[in-house]
Amino acid sequence: MSDFLYLYRGGDSSGTPEQMQQSMQKWSSWLQDLGAKGHIKDQGNPLEATGKVVKKKTSITDGPYAEAKDLIGGYTLVQAKDISEAAKLAAGCPIFDNGGFVEVRPIMQMSM
C-alpha cells in the first residue's frame, strides 16, 4: 500500500439548498465508502480560498494566485495499491458534478 494525496481543485458548489444538501450527502457517502474499504488515512481538511503568498522575507502578498477554477479547496490523504488504483477511486468523487477535479499525487517514499 502507498499513500496518495487527493487535492480537490475548483468546482462551484452553489445551487439550490436542496441541491447543495444532496451534494454534501454524496460527498459523505463517497468518503464513508472509501473509509469502509480502508483507503482513508486522513480525511483531510477544507482550505480557505484566501491566504498569503510568501516568496521571500520581504515579499508577502495576498494570494493564492491560481485561477478560481483550479484553486485547491481541500485535501484528503488516501491509501491505495498503486497510482492507478488511487486514480480509479478518485473517479467516484462528487466534485465532478460541480465542474471541479481531483489531482492525485503520490506521497514520496523514504526507502527506495
Added chain:
Amino acid sequence: MAEPGDHLFRREAGRMVAALTRLFGVHNLALAEDVVQDAFCRALEVWKLRGVPENPSAWLMATAKHRALDILRRERTARAYAPELGRLLESEWTLAPVVAEAFGDSAIRNDQLRMMFSCCHPRLPEIAQVALMLHILCGFGVNEVAAAFLTGHAAMERRITRGKKVLAGSKRLFDFTMSDDREVAQRLSAVHRALYLLFNEGYHGAHAESAVRADLCVEAMRLAELLLAHPVTDTPATRALIALMCLNAARLPARVDASGNLSSLYEQNRELWDQQLIAKGVRLLDHSATGTTITEFHVEAAIASIHARARSLEDTSWPMIVDLYDTLMTLRPSPVVALNRAIAIAQYQGAERGLAEIAAIAHVDRLADYPFFFAALGELEQQLGRTAEAQAHFREASSRARNMMERRFFERRAHEVGDSA
C-alpha cells in the same frame, strides 16, 4: 458523523432569509439570499470533509450571523438597512445584541410569519404569492418551484422576480403591530388561501412524481403551524385550515397503493390512514368552532373528518356529508363541489338519483376537462349495470388524465367494468 435531517438546508434557508431580511430590510432581500448561499457553500466545504456537526442548524445560523455582522459593520454607510432598526445597527454597542436577537428562535418564527404575510401582497396574483412563499420561506430553488407548478423555468423566474420587486417596494415586512385589525384579517385570509392552494397542489396536483407532491403538503402544513403558534394568527379559520390539512394528509399513505397506483377513497385500505393526524385534525376542528364566521375550511374539514372517522364506506354518514356540501355550495359554489355533492347523494339514494343530480349541475360544461367527472359517471352507470356506457366513460376519463397515475387508474376501472360484464 451526524446525518443532516431531510431537507435541512431548505428549511434553514427559509429561517435564515427571514432573520437576515429583518436586519437588512426587505429591499435588501437579494443580499440576504447571498448571505444564505454563502453559509451553505461554507457548510458544504467544511462538512463534506470534516463531517456534519452535532447541531447543523445552529452552525448554519452562527455562520449567517457572523457574515451579517461583517456586512453591517463594513457597509454601514454604503447601504440603508432595515428602517425599523435604524440607529440600533449604527452603534457597535447595540449592533451585536440586535443581530443576536434577530437570530433567536422566537424572533425567527415571528419574521417567518411577517414574511409569509408580505408574500401575500394584494398586488400579486395568488399563484405568485404561493411561488414566492415556496421560494423564500421554504428554500425551493426557482427550478424546483417551476417543477412544483408544472411551468417552465423562464416563466417561473419572471414571476418570482416580479414578486420580489413588489416585496422590495413594500419597504418593510408586514407588521402586525402597525396594521389595523381589518388589514391583518384581510392579509391573513390571503395567507390561508395561499397555503390551501399549496396544500392542494401537493394533494391533487396534476403531477407524475408523487414524492414531489407530498413535499408540498408538508411545507404547507409547516407554514400553517407557524400561524397556529402566534396569538394574532391563531384564529378559528387557521385551526379549520390546519384541521383540513391534517385530515386529508392522514389519507395520503393510502392514496397510492403498493404498486404505485392511485387508489380511490372507495377502495382505500383504511388501516393505512394516519390515526395521529386524524386525531390532531379532529381536535383542531373542535377548537375551530368558536367565533361567528364559518369558512370553507370549516366545512371541508368537517367533510374530511366524517370520512376519516368512518370505519368503512357503508359506515359513512352520507346525509351529513350532503348537508355539508350544501353549505359549501353557498360559501364557494363550483361545479366540482356540486359533483362531489351528487356523488355523496348517490351513496345513499342510489345511482339513478346521483346521475340526475349530476345532470342538474349548473355550468356542467366547465367539467368537460375534469377526468373525475367522467369517472363518476362511469361508476354510477356500472352500478346500474350499463357496462358499455360505464366503460365508455372511463375511457373518456382516461383520455383526460393529467398524469400516468390517473391514466392507469381509469384504464384499470375500464378493464374491471368490462370483465364484470
